[in-house]
Amino acid sequence: MPWDPVRLNDGHSIPDRFGTWKLGNGQSSVDQVDQALSVGFSHIDTAQFYANEEQAGIAIRESGLARSDIFVTTKYSGVGGLDIETSVQNSLKKLGLSYIDLYLIHQPYLALPDIPTTWKKMEALKDQGLVKSIGVSNFEVYHLEILLASAKIKPAANQILLHPYVNARQAPLLEYCAAHNIVVEAYSVLIPVTSQPGGPVDAPVNSIADRLGASADQVLLAWAKAKGAVVVTMSTKKYRLEGYLAAGDLLLTPDDIARIDEAGAKGLKQNHAFAFMRRLALVALAGGAALGVCGYLGIDLF
Numbered sequence: 001m002p003w004d005p006v007r008l009n010d011g012h013s014i015p016d017r018f019g020t021w022k023l024g025n026g027q028s029s030v031d032q033v034d035q036a037l038s039v040g041f042s043h044i045d046t047a048q049f050y051a052n053e054e055q056a057g058i059a060i061r062e063s064g065l066a067r068s069d070i071f072v073t074t075k076y077s078g079v080g081g082l083d084i085e086t087s088v089q090n091s092l093k094k095l096g097l098s099y100i101d102l103y104l105i106h107q108p109y110l111a112l113p114d115i116p117t118t119w120k121k122m123e124a125l126k127d128q129g130l131v132k133s134i135g136v137s138n139f140e141v142y143h144l145e146i147l148l149a150s151a152k153i154k155p156a157a158n159q160i161l162l163h164p165y166v167n168a169r170q171a172p173l174l175e176y177c178a179a180h181n182i183v184v185e186a187y188s189v190l191i192p193v194t195s196q197p198g199g200p201v202d203a204p205v206n207s208i209a210d211r212l213g214a215s216a217d218q219v220l221l222a223w224a225k226a227k228g229a230v231v232v233t234m235s236t237k238k239y240r241l242e243g244y245l246a247a248g249d250l251l252l253t254p255d256d257i258a259r260i261d262e263a264g265a266k267g268l269k270q271n272h273a274f275a276f277m278r279r280l281a282l283v284a285l286a287g288g289a290a291l292g293v294c295g296y297l298g299i300d301l302f
Protein backbone atom coordinates (compact mmCIF):
# COMPACT_ATOMS: atom_id res chain seq x y z
CA MET A 1 0.00 0.00 0.00
CA PRO A 2 1.55 3.32 -1.04
CA TRP A 3 0.23 5.36 1.91
CA ASP A 4 1.53 3.76 5.09
CA PRO A 5 -0.76 3.62 8.12
CA VAL A 6 -0.07 6.42 10.59
CA ARG A 7 0.19 5.48 14.24
CA LEU A 8 -1.71 7.65 16.71
CA ASN A 9 -0.48 8.47 20.22
CA ASP A 10 -3.08 6.10 21.74
CA GLY A 11 -1.82 3.02 19.86
CA HIS A 12 -4.47 2.99 17.11
CA SER A 13 -3.58 3.68 13.46
CA ILE A 14 -5.16 5.63 10.61
CA PRO A 15 -4.94 3.52 7.44
CA ASP A 16 -5.34 6.18 4.73
CA ARG A 17 -7.59 9.00 3.78
CA PHE A 18 -10.85 9.87 2.06
CA GLY A 19 -13.20 12.73 2.88
CA THR A 20 -16.92 13.05 2.25
CA TRP A 21 -17.46 16.76 2.68
CA LYS A 22 -18.69 17.75 -0.76
CA LEU A 23 -20.66 14.62 -1.54
CA GLY A 24 -24.07 15.88 -0.49
CA ASN A 25 -26.45 13.44 1.14
CA GLY A 26 -28.42 11.60 -1.54
CA GLN A 27 -27.81 8.27 -3.26
CA SER A 28 -24.83 9.84 -5.08
CA SER A 29 -23.19 10.23 -1.69
CA VAL A 30 -23.57 6.49 -1.06
CA ASP A 31 -22.17 5.79 -4.53
CA GLN A 32 -19.17 8.06 -4.01
CA VAL A 33 -18.20 6.45 -0.71
CA ASP A 34 -18.83 3.07 -2.30
CA GLN A 35 -16.51 3.99 -5.16
CA ALA A 36 -13.78 5.15 -2.77
CA LEU A 37 -13.96 1.91 -0.79
CA SER A 38 -13.88 -0.20 -3.96
CA VAL A 39 -10.84 1.68 -5.27
CA GLY A 40 -9.02 0.83 -2.04
CA PHE A 41 -9.59 3.69 0.39
CA SER A 42 -10.48 2.48 3.87
CA HIS A 43 -10.79 5.73 5.84
CA ILE A 44 -14.07 7.61 5.58
CA ASP A 45 -14.03 11.15 6.96
CA THR A 46 -17.45 12.60 7.64
CA ALA A 47 -19.09 14.95 10.16
CA GLN A 48 -22.43 15.73 11.77
CA PHE A 49 -22.37 18.98 9.77
CA TYR A 50 -22.00 17.23 6.38
CA ALA A 51 -25.40 15.54 6.92
CA ASN A 52 -24.25 12.38 5.15
CA GLU A 53 -23.31 10.03 7.97
CA GLU A 54 -26.30 7.87 7.07
CA GLN A 55 -25.12 7.55 3.46
CA ALA A 56 -21.57 6.79 4.60
CA GLY A 57 -23.04 4.05 6.83
CA ILE A 58 -24.99 2.51 3.94
CA ALA A 59 -21.88 2.47 1.75
CA ILE A 60 -19.83 0.89 4.53
CA ARG A 61 -22.40 -1.89 4.96
CA GLU A 62 -22.76 -2.41 1.21
CA SER A 63 -18.98 -2.71 0.81
CA GLY A 64 -19.05 -6.04 2.64
CA LEU A 65 -15.77 -5.06 4.34
CA ALA A 66 -15.24 -6.15 7.93
CA ARG A 67 -15.69 -3.33 10.45
CA SER A 68 -12.06 -3.74 11.49
CA ASP A 69 -10.98 -3.05 7.88
CA ILE A 70 -12.63 0.38 7.78
CA PHE A 71 -11.60 3.47 9.73
CA VAL A 72 -14.42 5.96 10.30
CA THR A 73 -13.89 9.54 11.41
CA THR A 74 -16.80 11.77 12.28
CA LYS A 75 -17.02 15.09 14.06
CA TYR A 76 -19.06 16.84 16.72
CA SER A 77 -20.34 19.89 14.81
CA GLY A 78 -22.85 21.18 17.38
CA VAL A 79 -25.74 20.55 14.97
CA GLY A 80 -29.14 21.35 16.49
CA GLY A 81 -27.46 22.69 19.62
CA LEU A 82 -27.23 19.08 20.89
CA ASP A 83 -24.60 18.13 23.45
CA ILE A 84 -21.70 15.81 22.71
CA GLU A 85 -23.24 12.77 24.45
CA THR A 86 -26.44 12.99 22.37
CA SER A 87 -24.58 13.87 19.18
CA VAL A 88 -22.26 10.89 19.32
CA GLN A 89 -25.23 8.54 19.88
CA ASN A 90 -26.97 10.10 16.87
CA SER A 91 -23.85 9.68 14.74
CA LEU A 92 -23.47 6.03 15.77
CA LYS A 93 -27.13 5.41 14.89
CA LYS A 94 -26.81 7.15 11.50
CA LEU A 95 -23.58 5.36 10.64
CA GLY A 96 -25.03 2.05 11.88
CA LEU A 97 -21.89 1.39 13.91
CA SER A 98 -21.20 0.37 17.49
CA TYR A 99 -18.08 2.53 17.68
CA ILE A 100 -16.39 5.40 15.83
CA ASP A 101 -12.66 5.14 15.15
CA LEU A 102 -11.86 8.83 15.47
CA TYR A 103 -14.19 11.47 16.90
CA LEU A 104 -13.20 15.12 16.51
CA ILE A 105 -14.44 18.45 17.86
CA HIS A 106 -15.10 20.10 14.49
CA GLN A 107 -14.23 23.67 15.49
CA PRO A 108 -12.77 25.19 18.67
CA TYR A 109 -15.76 27.54 19.08
CA LEU A 110 -17.97 24.46 19.56
CA ALA A 111 -16.13 23.64 22.78
CA LEU A 112 -18.76 25.10 25.12
CA PRO A 113 -18.78 26.31 27.83
CA ASP A 114 -15.00 25.91 27.51
CA ILE A 115 -12.32 23.61 26.09
CA PRO A 116 -11.44 21.73 29.33
CA THR A 117 -15.12 20.86 30.08
CA THR A 118 -15.75 19.75 26.50
CA TRP A 119 -12.57 17.69 26.37
CA LYS A 120 -13.59 15.84 29.58
CA LYS A 121 -16.77 14.79 27.75
CA MET A 122 -14.68 13.57 24.81
CA GLU A 123 -12.47 11.57 27.21
CA ALA A 124 -15.60 9.99 28.72
CA LEU A 125 -16.70 8.80 25.24
CA LYS A 126 -13.37 7.04 24.81
CA ASP A 127 -13.58 5.53 28.31
CA GLN A 128 -17.05 4.17 27.44
CA GLY A 129 -15.70 2.56 24.24
CA LEU A 130 -18.05 4.58 21.99
CA VAL A 131 -15.03 6.01 20.15
CA LYS A 132 -11.55 4.51 19.82
CA SER A 133 -9.64 7.78 19.47
CA ILE A 134 -10.46 11.41 20.17
CA GLY A 135 -9.12 14.54 18.56
CA VAL A 136 -9.83 18.05 17.39
CA SER A 137 -10.12 20.03 14.18
CA ASN A 138 -9.17 23.60 13.31
CA PHE A 139 -7.49 24.06 16.71
CA GLU A 140 -4.69 26.64 16.87
CA VAL A 141 -1.69 26.36 19.20
CA TYR A 142 -3.37 28.37 21.96
CA HIS A 143 -6.46 26.14 21.87
CA LEU A 144 -4.23 23.09 22.22
CA GLU A 145 -2.33 24.69 25.10
CA ILE A 146 -5.60 25.18 27.00
CA LEU A 147 -6.68 21.62 26.20
CA LEU A 148 -3.40 19.96 27.17
CA ALA A 149 -3.21 21.85 30.47
CA SER A 150 -6.04 19.72 31.90
CA ALA A 151 -6.28 16.72 29.54
CA LYS A 152 -5.98 13.17 30.86
CA ILE A 153 -5.93 11.90 27.26
CA LYS A 154 -4.05 13.82 24.57
CA PRO A 155 -5.86 14.50 21.31
CA ALA A 156 -4.75 11.88 18.79
CA ALA A 157 -5.17 14.21 15.81
CA ASN A 158 -5.81 17.80 14.75
CA GLN A 159 -7.49 18.11 11.34
CA ILE A 160 -6.48 21.44 9.79
CA LEU A 161 -6.37 23.42 6.57
CA LEU A 162 -3.02 22.79 4.90
CA HIS A 163 -1.87 23.71 1.42
CA PRO A 164 1.20 25.56 0.10
CA TYR A 165 -0.44 29.00 0.37
CA VAL A 166 -1.07 28.59 4.13
CA ASN A 167 2.00 26.50 4.86
CA ALA A 168 4.05 29.35 6.36
CA ARG A 169 1.16 30.36 8.61
CA GLN A 170 0.51 26.76 9.72
CA ALA A 171 4.18 25.79 10.25
CA PRO A 172 4.22 26.66 14.02
CA LEU A 173 1.05 24.58 14.49
CA LEU A 174 2.62 21.63 12.66
CA GLU A 175 5.70 21.94 14.89
CA TYR A 176 3.59 22.13 18.05
CA CYS A 177 1.56 19.05 17.05
CA ALA A 178 4.73 17.11 16.21
CA ALA A 179 6.26 18.04 19.57
CA HIS A 180 3.14 16.76 21.38
CA ASN A 181 2.75 13.65 19.24
CA ILE A 182 -0.56 14.85 17.77
CA VAL A 183 -1.06 13.68 14.19
CA VAL A 184 -1.92 16.47 11.76
CA GLU A 185 -4.62 15.64 9.25
CA ALA A 186 -4.54 17.99 6.28
CA TYR A 187 -7.65 19.05 4.38
CA SER A 188 -8.03 21.16 1.22
CA VAL A 189 -4.47 20.32 0.17
CA LEU A 190 -5.54 20.71 -3.47
CA ILE A 191 -6.53 24.40 -3.18
CA PRO A 192 -3.82 25.44 -5.69
CA VAL A 193 -5.61 23.39 -8.39
CA THR A 194 -9.21 23.77 -7.22
CA SER A 195 -9.89 27.35 -6.11
CA GLN A 196 -6.58 29.20 -6.50
CA PRO A 197 -5.14 28.09 -9.86
CA GLY A 198 -2.79 30.46 -11.66
CA GLY A 199 -0.78 31.32 -8.54
CA PRO A 200 2.99 31.05 -7.94
CA VAL A 201 2.73 27.42 -6.75
CA ASP A 202 1.68 26.23 -10.22
CA ALA A 203 5.16 26.54 -11.78
CA PRO A 204 7.10 24.33 -9.34
CA VAL A 205 4.22 21.87 -8.96
CA ASN A 206 3.80 21.49 -12.73
CA SER A 207 7.52 21.11 -13.39
CA ILE A 208 7.84 18.49 -10.61
CA ALA A 209 4.75 16.74 -12.00
CA ASP A 210 6.34 16.67 -15.50
CA ARG A 211 9.61 15.27 -14.15
CA LEU A 212 7.84 12.53 -12.19
CA GLY A 213 5.23 11.75 -14.86
CA ALA A 214 2.53 12.66 -12.35
CA SER A 215 -0.37 15.10 -12.12
CA ALA A 216 -0.40 18.38 -10.17
CA ASP A 217 -2.87 17.01 -7.62
CA GLN A 218 -0.63 14.00 -7.00
CA VAL A 219 2.36 16.29 -6.37
CA LEU A 220 0.34 18.36 -3.88
CA LEU A 221 -0.75 15.24 -2.01
CA ALA A 222 2.87 14.02 -1.90
CA TRP A 223 3.89 17.47 -0.61
CA ALA A 224 1.41 17.21 2.28
CA LYS A 225 2.60 13.69 3.03
CA ALA A 226 6.18 15.01 3.16
CA LYS A 227 5.00 17.52 5.78
CA GLY A 228 4.09 14.50 7.93
CA ALA A 229 0.35 14.99 7.53
CA VAL A 230 -2.38 12.43 7.01
CA VAL A 231 -4.13 13.79 3.93
CA VAL A 232 -7.91 13.95 3.91
CA THR A 233 -9.06 14.38 0.35
CA MET A 234 -11.90 13.37 -1.93
CA SER A 235 -12.91 13.04 -5.54
CA THR A 236 -16.06 12.10 -7.37
CA LYS A 237 -13.90 10.60 -10.14
CA LYS A 238 -12.52 7.08 -10.02
CA TYR A 239 -9.39 7.88 -12.05
CA ARG A 240 -8.50 10.66 -9.61
CA LEU A 241 -9.06 8.44 -6.58
CA GLU A 242 -6.71 5.88 -8.16
CA GLY A 243 -4.23 8.67 -8.80
CA TYR A 244 -4.49 9.84 -5.18
CA LEU A 245 -3.60 6.35 -3.96
CA ALA A 246 -0.69 6.12 -6.42
CA ALA A 247 0.60 9.50 -5.18
CA GLY A 248 1.77 7.73 -2.03
CA ASP A 249 4.65 6.37 -4.13
CA LEU A 250 5.84 9.80 -5.33
CA LEU A 251 9.11 10.82 -3.76
CA LEU A 252 9.67 14.56 -3.61
CA THR A 253 13.22 15.77 -2.98
CA PRO A 254 13.97 18.32 -0.24
CA ASP A 255 14.56 20.79 -3.09
CA ASP A 256 11.08 20.07 -4.55
CA ILE A 257 9.48 20.74 -1.17
CA ALA A 258 11.52 23.93 -0.65
CA ARG A 259 10.47 25.25 -4.10
CA ILE A 260 6.78 24.60 -3.38
CA ASP A 261 7.09 26.19 0.09
CA GLU A 262 8.80 29.29 -1.33
CA ALA A 263 6.19 29.70 -4.04
CA GLY A 264 3.42 29.23 -1.46
CA ALA A 265 4.90 31.97 0.73
CA LYS A 266 4.96 34.32 -2.30
CA GLY A 267 1.31 33.55 -2.94
CA LEU A 268 0.52 34.45 0.64
CA LYS A 269 2.14 37.87 0.18
CA GLN A 270 0.24 38.34 -3.10
CA ASN A 271 -2.99 37.39 -1.32
CA HIS A 272 -2.30 39.93 1.44
CA ALA A 273 -1.53 42.63 -1.15
CA PHE A 274 -4.68 41.71 -3.08
CA ALA A 275 -6.81 41.81 0.08
CA PHE A 276 -5.35 45.24 0.96
CA MET A 277 -6.08 46.63 -2.53
CA ARG A 278 -9.60 45.20 -2.41
CA ARG A 279 -10.24 46.85 0.99
CA LEU A 280 -8.82 50.13 -0.36
CA ALA A 281 -11.10 49.93 -3.41
CA LEU A 282 -14.13 49.22 -1.18
CA VAL A 283 -13.33 52.20 1.06
CA ALA A 284 -12.93 54.41 -2.04
CA LEU A 285 -16.24 53.15 -3.42
CA ALA A 286 -18.05 53.69 -0.12
CA GLY A 287 -16.54 57.18 0.15
CA GLY A 288 -17.59 58.02 -3.40
CA ALA A 289 -21.12 56.77 -2.74
CA ALA A 290 -21.35 58.79 0.50
CA LEU A 291 -20.19 61.96 -1.31
CA GLY A 292 -22.76 61.29 -4.05
CA VAL A 293 -25.59 60.93 -1.49
CA CYS A 294 -24.47 64.10 0.34
CA GLY A 295 -24.37 65.97 -2.98
CA TYR A 296 -27.86 64.71 -3.84
CA LEU A 297 -29.18 65.80 -0.43
CA GLY A 298 -27.47 69.16 -0.77
CA ILE A 299 -25.16 68.57 2.22
CA ASP A 300 -21.95 70.57 1.83
CA LEU A 301 -19.10 68.58 3.37
CA PHE A 302 -16.21 70.88 2.51
Ligand SMILES: NC(=O)c1ccc[n+]([C@@H]2O[C@H](COP(=O)([O-])OP(=O)(O)OC[C@H]3O[C@@H](n4cnc5c(N)ncnc54)[C@H](OP(=O)(O)O)[C@@H]3O)[C@@H](O)[C@H]2O)c1
Binds near residue numbers: 046137186235
Ligand atom coordinates in the same frame (compact mmCIF):
# COMPACT_ATOMS: atom_id res chain seq x y z
N1 LIG B 1 -12.33 19.63 9.39
C1 LIG B 1 -12.74 20.56 8.57
O1 LIG B 1 -13.11 21.69 8.99
C2 LIG B 1 -12.76 20.28 7.09
C3 LIG B 1 -12.92 21.33 6.18
C4 LIG B 1 -12.89 21.03 4.81
C5 LIG B 1 -12.73 19.70 4.40
N2 LIG B 1 -12.61 18.69 5.32
C6 LIG B 1 -12.45 17.27 4.93
O2 LIG B 1 -11.48 17.18 3.93
C7 LIG B 1 -12.03 16.56 2.76
C8 LIG B 1 -11.37 17.15 1.54
O3 LIG B 1 -11.66 18.54 1.47
P1 LIG B 1 -11.54 19.33 0.13
O4 LIG B 1 -12.59 18.87 -0.80
O5 LIG B 1 -11.44 20.77 0.45
O6 LIG B 1 -10.15 18.77 -0.36
P2 LIG B 1 -9.20 18.72 -1.57
O7 LIG B 1 -8.57 17.39 -1.46
O8 LIG B 1 -8.34 19.92 -1.55
O9 LIG B 1 -10.09 18.82 -2.89
C9 LIG B 1 -10.85 17.79 -3.39
C10 LIG B 1 -11.49 18.32 -4.65
O10 LIG B 1 -10.46 18.53 -5.60
C11 LIG B 1 -10.99 18.31 -6.88
N3 LIG B 1 -9.83 18.03 -7.75
C12 LIG B 1 -8.89 17.09 -7.60
N4 LIG B 1 -7.96 17.18 -8.55
C13 LIG B 1 -8.30 18.22 -9.33
C14 LIG B 1 -7.74 18.81 -10.50
N5 LIG B 1 -6.62 18.34 -11.03
N6 LIG B 1 -8.36 19.88 -11.03
C15 LIG B 1 -9.51 20.36 -10.48
N7 LIG B 1 -10.10 19.83 -9.39
C16 LIG B 1 -9.51 18.76 -8.83
C17 LIG B 1 -11.93 17.15 -6.68
O11 LIG B 1 -12.96 17.29 -7.64
P3 LIG B 1 -13.53 16.04 -8.46
O12 LIG B 1 -14.61 15.45 -7.62
O13 LIG B 1 -14.04 16.68 -9.70
O14 LIG B 1 -12.39 15.09 -8.69
C18 LIG B 1 -12.48 17.38 -5.28
O15 LIG B 1 -13.70 18.11 -5.33
C19 LIG B 1 -13.52 16.83 2.86
O16 LIG B 1 -14.23 15.92 2.11
C20 LIG B 1 -13.74 16.70 4.36
O17 LIG B 1 -13.90 15.36 4.72
C21 LIG B 1 -12.60 18.97 6.64
